Amino acid sequence: MNLPEIPQNSSRREMRKALIRLRMEMHRQEIRHESQQLLQPLQRMRGLGQSWQAGLGIKHAPLWGVAAVTLLGFFTGKGAKGGGVSSLTRIVRLGTTLVPLIKLVMQGSSRKN
Missing domain, CATH: 1.10.287 (Helix Hairpins)
Incomplete structure (x- = not known):
């Protein structure tokens, strides 16, 4: 996760911007994680089909x-x-x-x- 740089002497406005950036990054990470979980059964089935074909030599x-x-x-x-x-x-x-x-x-x- 890329954390935004927060300067030591920052104004309230800069702190709010940094907080919003952090929330956006967390939201992106959540979406990425959820999509990987949704696609996991499909990837497992693809791998199973390929390993089954290779294992039987079909x-x-x-x-x-x-x-x-x-x-x-x-x-x-x-x-x-x-x-x-x-x-x-x-x-x-x-x-x-x-x-x-x-x-x-x-x-x-x-x-x-």
Whole structure:
């Protein structure tokens, strides 16, 4: 905290100015502290996500997340009422949606070996 300089022989006016500066600095410090406390859970979640990805060695984690959401959508979705979407059609759609992901995984595993 930067404390303002207070001269020894100061008038009442200078003392009031110094007091106001001190109050403003304290207020800035309080705001900074409160904002850090509010952002702490977000920073913790960011760190957790990064350490989780690094710890498991997961490459392309956002792509895996999209694949998981797609799978859940296909398996838990009701399908169109009266649209005649059969389970075979849904599986074909799932396969064509996941082909790029499967190719990426296959390329990554062949590079490791």
